[in-house]
Amino acid sequence: MAVAVEVGELVGRAREGQHRAIARLISLVEDAHPQLREVAEALTPYTGHARIVGLTGPPGVGKSTSTSMLLSALREEGKRVGVLAIDPSSPFSGGALLGDRIRMTEHATDSGIFIRSMATRGHLGGLAWATPQAVRVLDAAGFDVVLIETVGVGQSEVDVVRLADTTVVLLAPGMGDGIQAAKAGVLEIADVFVVNKADRDGAETTVRDLKQMIAMVRREVRGHSWRQPIVRTVAAKNEGAAEVLSALDEHHEWLQARGELLRRRTARAAGEVEAIALQRLRDQLADLRGGDRLPELARQVVERELDPYSAAEKLIGDLTR
Amino acid sequence: MAVAVEVGELVGRAREGQHRAIARLISLVEDAHPQLREVAEALTPYTGHARIVGLTGPPGVGKSTSTSMLLSALREEGKRVGVLAIDPSSPFSGGALLGDRIRMTEHATDSGIFIRSMATRGHLGGLAWATPQAVRVLDAAGFDVVLIETVGVGQSEVDVVRLADTTVVLLAPGMGDGIQAAKAGVLEIADVFVVNKADRDGAETTVRDLKQMIAMVRREVRGHSWRQPIVRTVAAKNEGAAEVLSALDEHHEWLQARGELLRRRTARAAGEVEAIALQRLRDQLADLRGGDRLPELARQVVERELDPYSAAEKLIGDLTR
Numbered sequence A, B: 001m002a003v004a005v006e007v008g009e010l011v012g013r014a015r016e017g018q019h020r021a022i023a024r025l026i027s028l029v030e031d032a033h034p035q036l037r038e039v040a041e042a043l044t045p046y047t048g049h050a051r052i053v054g055l056t057g058p059p060g061v062g063k064s065t066s067t068s069m070l071l072s073a074l075r076e077e078g079k080r081v082g083v084l085a086i087d088p089s090s091p092f093s094g095g096a097l098l099g100d101r102i103r104m105t106e107h108a109t110d111s112g113i114f115i116r117s118m119a120t121r122g123h124l125g126g127l128a129w130a131t132p133q134a135v136r137v138l139d140a141a142g143f144d145v146v147l148i149e150t151v152g153v154g155q156s157e158v159d160v161v162r163l164a165d166t167t168v169v170l171l172a173p174g175m176g177d178g179i180q181a182a183k184a185g186v187l188e189i190a191d192v193f194v195v196n197k198a199d200r201d202g203a204e205t206t207v208r209d210l211k212q213m214i215a216m217v218r219r220e221v222r223g224h225s226w227r228q229p230i231v232r233t234v235a236a237k238n239e240g241a242a243e244v245l246s247a248l249d250e251h252h253e254w255l256q257a258r259g260e261l262l263r264r265r266t267a268r269a270a271g272e273v274e275a276i277a278l279q280r281l282r283d284q285l286a287d288l289r290g291g292d293r294l295p296e297l298a299r300q301v302v303e304r305e306l307d308p309y310s311a312a313e314k315l316i317g318d319l320t321r
Helices: A007-015 A019-030 A036-046 A063-076 A091-107 A126-140 A155-163 A177-189 A203-216 A241-257 A260-289 A293-302 A308-319 B007-015 B019-030 B036-046 B063-076 B091-107 B126-140 B155-163 B177-189 B203-216 B241-257 B260-289 B293-302 B308-319
Strands: A051-057 A081-087 A113-119 A145-151 A166-171 A192-195 A230-232 B051-057 B081-087 B113-119 B145-151 B166-171 B192-195 B230-232
Touching: A007 A019, A007 A036, A007 A126, A019 A036, A019 A113, A019 A126, A036 A126, A036 B308, A051 A063, A051 A155, A051 A241, A063 A081, A063 A145, A063 A241, A081 A126, A113 A126, A126 A145, A126 A155, A126 A260, A126 B308, A155 A260, A166 A241, A192 A203, A192 A241, A203 A230, A230 A241, A241 A260, A260 A293, A260 A308, A260 B260, A260 B293, A260 B308, A293 A308, A293 B260, A308 B036, A308 B126, A308 B260, B007 B019, B007 B036, B007 B126, B019 B036, B019 B113, B019 B126, B036 B126, B051 B063, B051 B155, B051 B241, B063 B081, B063 B145, B063 B241, B081 B126, B113 B126, B126 B145, B126 B155, B126 B260, B155 B260, B166 B241, B192 B203, B192 B241, B203 B230, B230 B241, B241 B260, B260 B293, B260 B308, B293 B308
Parallel strands: A051 A145, A051 A166, A081 A113, A081 A145, A166 A192, A192 A230, B051 B145, B051 B166, B081 B113, B081 B145, B166 B192, B192 B230
Antiparallel strands: none
16 A cells, blocks of 8 residues: 655655655655656646756766766765666666666765666666656756766667756777767767776777767757767766866757757657656556456457457547546 | 558458468558558458467477478368467577578468468567467468467567467477576466477486476466376477377367366457557557647646646547547
8 A cells, every 4th residue: 555645745855955855756756656646746846947967878988987976076066966877677787887886875975966776677668757757856856967877778878868958978998899889879869978088098099980970970950060079087087077067068058049958858848748648548458457348348359249459449438438 | 651452352362361361461460551450350250260379488499390390280180270480579589480480481382371470570569469460360361270489588478378279388308407497487388398309318307307397386277277288299300290289189178168268368359459459549649749739738847837747647638539
């Protein structure tokens, strides 16, 4: 049994920065708590403030170290920062990401920081459904920046881009094939490139390769092209944070000046509304499984009184009555 | 543009055993042709005749050779047989299955046999949605037996069981870990076990291991347990086909005597109706993407006039008006 929650009080405490209240709200949305809608309503007036930044890149580029560096730099500017670390259900990357989490414990006692790992729960659509709601919680809780970190593997990468105002793609030298493999998708989704481990051999080659690729696929957005900057960092030595933040600021200003921020956020909201609608319809269908109607329609299909499409339409008719 | 199809004529030709008509009908259901429902209606009166047999097992046990052997044996009994080979989207198994297809070309010129590979089209639910419709086509076309062959990898295995009246699980000696790995799921889903390559060393060990596992997990179905038989075959030498067919017959009689056949087919129809309903709802949502309503709702969410759940409900309201 789900216990009734004092949603208003919880949102109030989350806005005061209480970690437990924020964590509770995210759990409510992750678990699709019956009061989900009440939670969403209570959060709505406080949303729209946070900048949503996505961080992605192939395994081994130093994503968590970079996230940690950016966290510290943003905190020094007095910003409150929420982090969502998306663990794709793939067994290849899940472990690495969780292992990296440990390095971020230095931030654990800071009330201006909130870090949460989210599993995609092994089903398609899980990320698309729960992550925007978690972003919404952090936004409403008053965080200035929400960082969404994910291992760059296929769909999760794309989902992060859909959520973020600005997407940072991390690369590192000496990954050879990595950059080639990433090439196709990465150029489309990156607003800012970060070449981490820039003190290593091959860093300049990586930067040069990247520049060539960018030159080939120059993006045009409403006639004004955004020149994707390439920032060099050595996150392990805390070098380059200021340059990354400045690139993020520039992109944010560009987004605002072009009306692109509103466009991206509207597209994000549309995806969110659609995912919620689909999940609700799915749940409603599942509810019918326990009733008499679906077995009765199935019987009629088996008895050849009805074709399965007509049966499906009758089922949909029941849903929506 | 989809071209209008003379559905009634097509079904008539399919029932005469014309391969092209059958293939065309399966393509129509796979591609979700606009006339899908008309096709389903035209097929319905002729369904319910075929026995649906699922064949699954780990890679390397000789599934295609076994399918080929059973095909020949059933043909000798004068049965018409349709084969659906499910290629899971996994790159590991897809190739092997397609390669094995070639060995079955000996049957290609027989009008009493129809063989079709089905890809799961890389999206979850694709198999659940299209395969039962393809089964329906073969059933209506008058095939006495429909064999659904799939590599035993996770979800596709389970989906096949949902479709089949009788599920055959193939194993082979010397797979060692294979049988252990398969153990958990395999005991639950198998109605008949076939130990292929029974002339090899270790065959008796495999049979003994299997017997022990069966003894541990004896299934009870409505108070009458079905004793899962273990049949030894050497498909490459065409040995054991008669024993497999006889096990299939016994299971079919058991299903009928217990009312279990009707129960399984009703459950299958229920899954089918639900999958169609979900796909229709998904399509209808996607249609709304092109209109004014979703962007307008998204704008209201961004402007904090509406929470995303209320917006989703309004969207669902539009669907069902």
